[in-house]
Amino acid sequence: MKMDKSAGGDQQNSVLSNTLRVEEYVAEISMKQEKTVNLSHRNxxxxxxxxxxxxxxxxxLLNNNDLIMPPTELISLINLQELSLDYNSLTVLPSGFGQLINLKYLSLSHNQFGFLPPEIGDLSSLEQLWIVSAQLTALPPELGLLQKLKKLGARDNHLRDLPSELGNLQQLQWLSLASNKLTHIPESFSKLRNFSYFDLSDNDLESVPLCCLKQTRLNTLVLSKNNVxxxxxxxxxxxxxxxxxxxxDNPFKDRPSHWKGLGFILLGSSTENTEDE
Structure with a gap:
């Protein structure tokens, strides 16, 4: 028992020592008025x-730490344009997060959120949002308010449906929804005027989404590992x-004999070396 108490005390002292080092570093950086602050990999x-x-x-940069509590201290940093909180243990964002209206790049990947708060839609300057492997079961409709959003990465979550409001993202160019549980895509996606890349691989789709057939600028559509x-x-x-x-990697594997000049449509297995490659 004495050894356990000693170990606990050593751990507490280590945390305290680490906190002091971080505080000293932040104090030093604040005096220098550095524009970029890297606090990643600091436990x-x-x-x-x-x-x-x-x-x-x-x-x-606050990625690769052990953050669990909502980082309310960030709310006052209204000049932030880029924020990385990847690889922590966060479950919620702090109230007032939407006040960071100058954010252009936000990465929340590899956390335990489950959901995003509606005020995510207040980040009016946001151009890139990364929420990969964040344990999300749904996306808030308020994402449709992000009129400057160009890239959205939401791969490897538990999404079954998508809000139709995402069709309002007129600047969206790149979207990955791979490795989710989607069975359909809202028709409103046909309104995405600047859409060029769409990754829907590893979902539960049984057909090519009709909205993709109406896109005018879509170049790449990835539907591998579905049920087409x-x-x-x-x-x-x-x-x-x-x-x-x-x-x-869909049930549809054999190229119809009457398909001519359609080599850009890849069929078969991704592990095979085919002429399509």
Whole structure:
């Protein structure tokens, strides 16, 4: 028992020592008014209040730490343009997070969120949002308010449905929803005027989403590892505008004999070396 108490005391002292080092570093950086602050890989469990002194900071890296509590200390950093919170143990974002209206890049990947708060839609300057492997079961409709969003990465979650409001993202160019549980895509996605890359691999789709056939700028559509069993001929006109359609690892494997000049549609197995490659 004495050994356990000693070990616990050593751990507490280690955490305290680490916190002091972080506070000293932040104090030093704040005096230099550095625009980029890298606090990644520092075993930080709770952000020290001194972090609020980084009012000049535009790029803050807090990835690969042990953060569990909502980092409320970040709310006052209104000049932030880039924030990385990847690889922590966060379950919720702090109330008031939407006040960071100058954020252009936000990465929340590899956490335990489950959901995102509606005020995520207040981040009016956001251009890139990364929420990969964040244990999300749904996306908030308020994401449709992010009129400057160009890239959205939401791969490897538990999404079954998508809010139709995502069709309002007129600047969206790149979207990955791979490795989810999607069975359909809202028709509103056909309104995405600047859409060029769409990754829907490893979902539960049984057909090519009709909204993709109506896209005017879509170049790449990845539908590998779904349950697509056929592609009707009347879909080929819409697909012909694309440069790559990946349908590998679906039940639909054999190229119809009347398909001519459609080598950009990849079929079969991704592990095989085919002429399509």
């Amino acid at each position: 930080i469990k709770i952000l020290p209040p001194v972090i609020q002194r980084l009012s000049h900071c535009k790029r803050l 069993s056929c592609v009707p001929d009347d879909h080929l006109v819409g697909l012909a505008k694309l440069t790559k359609v990946d349908l590998r």
